[in-house]
Amino acid sequence: MTATAAPATDTAAATPGLARRALVVFTRNKLALTGAVLLAALMAFSFLGPLIHSTDQTHTDLGRANLPPGSPGHPLGTTDLGYDMLGRLMTGGQTSLEVGLAAGLLATLIGTVYGAVAGYFGGWLDAAMMRITDAALAIPALFLLVVVAAILTPSKPVLILIIASVAWLSPARLVRGEALALRGRDYIHAMRLMGGGGGRAVFRHIVPNAIGTVVVNATFQIADAILYVAYLSFLGLSIPPPAADWGSMLSAGITYTQVGYWWLIFPPGIAIVLVVAAFNFIGDGLRDAFDVRLQKN
Numbered sequence: 001m002t003a004t005a006a007p008a009t010d011t012a013a014a015t016p017g018l019a020r021r022a023l024v025v026f027t028r029n030k031l032a033l034t035g036a037v038l039l040a041a042l043m044a045f046s047f048l049g050p051l052i053h054s055t056d057q058t059h060t061d062l063g064r065a066n067l068p069p070g071s072p073g074h075p076l077g078t079t080d081l082g083y084d085m086l087g088r089l090m091t092g093g094q095t096s097l098e099v100g101l102a103a104g105l106l107a108t109l110i111g112t113v114y115g116a117v118a119g120y121f122g123g124w125l126d127a128a129m130m131r132i133t134d135a136a137l138a139i140p141a142l143f144l145l146v147v148v149a150a151i152l153t154p155s156k157p158v159l160i161l162i163i164a165s166v167a168w169l170s171p172a173r174l175v176r177g178e179a180l181a182l183r184g185r186d187y188i189h190a191m192r193l194m195g196g197g198g199g200r201a202v203f204r205h206i207v208p209n210a211i212g213t214v215v216v217n218a219t220f221q222i223a224d225a226i227l228y229v230a231y232l233s234f235l236g237l238s239i240p241p242p243a244a245d246w247g248s249m250l251s252a253g254i255t256y257t258q259v260g261y262w263w264l265i266f267p268p269g270i271a272i273v274l275v276v277a278a279f280n281f282i283g284d285g286l287r288d289a290f291d292v293r294l295q296k297n
Helices: 002-028 030-047 085-121 123-137 141-151 156-167 169-182 186-193 198-209 211-234 246-254 266-289
Strands: none
Touching: 002 030, 002 266, 030 085, 030 266, 085 123, 085 156, 085 169, 085 198, 085 211, 085 246, 085 266, 123 169, 141 156, 141 211, 156 169, 156 211, 169 198, 169 211, 186 198, 198 211, 211 246, 211 266, 246 266
């Protein structure tokens, strides 16, 4: 009895230790910390900012259209429809971040389950599932997004589903590779001998042991999803007005580049660059944190 209980105690004790070492590795990465602070600042700006700088983002005011930055009551000026640019940037950030986060996490969830099932069961099922993935990857993602977005009426839930429907392919292939390596481990064989089924193997063993790959990939999926939102909005396939996101703001501002209304372009463009860079920095930090070779005592 003592010999059987000891490994469980060691594992339970080791898990917090691994988490602490991973946190230490993450905090040593200055870019990762910069990304985390930057993301927190952008989230606070988008969701808490409107509580401080309250503006009307529903009704147009053409009498105040295209006011330059520094105008009374409008630190970043106004848009071509008279919306306060600073308030519009906050509202657009809410849409971009909500859709990007939800689509990236949903794509990661779908891809993780799909790849784990394919990799664990193998054989003809793995071959069939991966051929479907390969066929979907052969079609440019932006082309699929444009076609589907043109057919459906864009809204937040629709955009989330559209982006997730093409973004799950990459995590599926990554997790499938992890599952192929894990299914031959001793604890998987022991689970089978004790009568465990495929569902238990996938959700209790394969997915938890691939969590490092999943978490790191999720950050990059979110960054890509935010870019997809910007792509679609730039092509005019965004959520209908008066709603806004950073991509649609950038698209609207391009029209006025030749007349010098730079404040319609730079703020949303810089916001997109910053949030994507923040998620990429965090992803790099998490990748190092889950690398056991860097987890030194």
